[in-house]
Amino acid sequence: MIKNLLHKITICVVKSLSWAIKALKTGSGTNLPGKIARKLSPDILSFLVKQTKKEIITITGTNGKTTTAGLLASVFREDGRKIVHNSRGANMLTGITATAIENSSIKADMTSDNCIFEIDEAYLNLAFNEFNPHIIAVTNLFRDQLDRYGELNATAKKIESAIAKTSVIEPLKLILNADDPLVSMIGNNFSDADLNKIFYGFEEIIHQNSEEKIYSPQESINCKCGKPFSYLKIFYGHLGYYECSCGVKRPATKVFAKAYIGVNSSNILVKTLDNQEFTVNINLPGLYNCYNALSAVTAALEAEISIKNIQKGIENYATTFGRSETLKIKGKDVIIQLIKNPIGATEVLKTVKNDDKGKLFIVINDNYADGRDVSWLWDANFELLANYNKPAVISGTRAADMALRLKYAGLDSKNLIVSENIKSAFLEALGNVNADEKLYVLPTYTALLELEKIKKNNWQ
Template sequence: MIKSLFYKNSILASKLIGYISKRLNFGAGTNFPGKIARKIAPDILSYLVNQSKREIIVVTGTNGKTTTAGFIANILTKDKRKVAHNKKGANMLTGITTAITQESSLNGKLDVDHCILEIDEAFFLKAVDEFNPELLLVTNLFRDQLDRYGELDTTAKKIQSAIDKTVKKKPLKVALNADDPMVSALAQDKNIKKVYYGFSEVNFVNQDKTVKSPQEVAACSCGKKYDYSKIFYGHLGHYSCNCGRSRPNPDISAVANIDINNSTLTITSKNAETFNVNLNMPGLYNAYNALAAITLCLELNISPEIIINGLENYSTIFGRAELTYLKGKPALIQLIKNPIGATEVLRTVKDNKNSKLLIIINDNYADGRDVSWLWDANFELLNNHNKQIITSGIRASDMAVRLKYAGIDHNNLKIIENIKKAIDYSLLNLENDEKLYILPTYTALLELQHILRRY
């Protein structure tokens, strides 16, 4: 009885704080409500998530978590399943708690078929102390904010430890990116059910064929570098090692045709059934997100027709290739946070001739204090960009220096540290036939969201 009262008060506090934050425009309100809820009832997240009638689904990895989880949620909704998920992308325990308490009733009930939880790869190990998924999807593992998370091997070990903890409590099925050697090496216990996904071919359409995606060669567990017959981007591709380890054959494979603003995927499923998906989002990175979501949904026995419907009618989440209109002018907002992801975004910007660019770089804790990753991202892709580029945020000057070294004419660079002033300036100088690309880091994205509510 007393425990139930704590749960109800925890949920009430979260809902009330969330409502006040929204009404008074106090930021996104994605973490603080959950923080207070957890103070009142530390096990509130466990209590609610474990009420799911069907599988608890977790999505983790470096890039693509928010979009992939959003794809899955939309597909499951099209299949008439009730879902709760942290759709705003707040993926630490406080943010997840906020999202789930907002979805629950005041009397402590969560009436959903599935919880779909995007979880920060560094916090997944902590999360499984509170709930355990039946389905886990790992997107990829890239170098990301090394000052905060340490080397990639450490991150992979944390995910593996979370998997080991989970399988001691309940059966687990894991969907793994076969093209990522670090991801495909996870969950090798023969008692863990695995499904692999990957691309057999990637073709770029209406794009400069001389532009190559950034490439990194991963090391095998034996210590030697992998040999690659194909590299799609980063260390993702078709790989093998003399020690015998190689890319597993995907259960779900695809051919991707990547155009400037959209993609077409031809999917081949386990039973050799093929179907096409038209994805209204740019970039190979989003094609990978879609393939990951397709794989997981096929494992949930959802038909290709519903999967196609869910993907082709997907509305983007704020800051994830979202097209919006600011003062009647088109703007596309895309989060950047590490070299590989940023370079893939820059590829799409480069090929859009009527684009102007606003890059917003912060170095707060959630961004990672070390912004040296800017030197690893291929900003040289912009060296033929003959329009003004505005840099903003805490590290606006660092970004401008990086662009100068990338070959951008210094006369085309303008530094406006204040984000609102930078947006106002960018829109004022946007021609009628131009689109504004806004590329923020994570905390800059949150600040941007707060600012744009006033437009």
């Protein structure tokens, strides 16, 4: 009784605080309310999430968490479900707690059908101390922010130790990208009674521009036995059809697809082991978003959502700021796509390369949340832009490094406009874009947050 009262008080305090933050416009404010709530009632997240009527779904992995969770949320809404979803990419415990409180009444009721949480790989362990998921989807594991989380295998192990904490009556459904060997090997040591592994992957990738597959930075990935994998097909990075002489190979998939990749949209022909076949249109650029969509499709099928609602939900998905979102700013089309590691960035550059009407604005910061080390810029395939013959504006704390990288990629230095101030650089880049052209904005994480602030100020 006293406990329940404490939860109610916490929710009232935090809700008022959130309103105050919004009223004062002091930025996104997603961390502070969650922090305070957890101080006042340490078990508040657990208390609220336990009220969920159906599946609790978590999405983790290096790239594509926000988009995959967003696509899935759109599908669940199409199905008429009431969901709780941390849509703004606040994927640590404080952000998830704030989301739960936002969705609860002051009586401490959170009456939702489903929770869809994207969770940072390193926080999964802590999250599962507080609630049990029914479905976990893992998108991919790439080299990203190594200074924070260490090596890739260590990340896979973190996910496994988080899974070991869960306890549900039904076996936990683990949805894994079969094309990523680091992901597909997760959970090999668990029994079928504890874990139901469901694999998805692509059979074939058809690019509108057939030369695409050549360009992708390669990562050498070792099998658990220590030998490097050999590949029959590579789709991008270390994703593809792999095998090792010890017998480990890409597992058979329950959900498999063919992708047809266009410039700013794609579609996938999905098939399942139980003979379902359907097409999903994705209004987002690039192969990486086809992977996000296939991951969401697989999770939705496991939650028994109809094919019609899956198709509609994905087609109608409205993007989160900075995740392939197309905006109209001062009458011009602007596409903002976060970049944070070589392989993800290379996939984005392919879209820019294929768009004759596209101009570039790149913003590279090296704050803590970006990763302090920007040497990854040298591993991303900026050579894709070698024939880019238009002005490109470059900004952020590491604008000079970015400009140098582009020079080495073969861009004419007289086309490169370097300006550290993000706002004035953005306005200049936008000014260079003609009415029939598009501006591609490629920011790192904290640069994206700065752009969001400029957006709140009506791009002034």
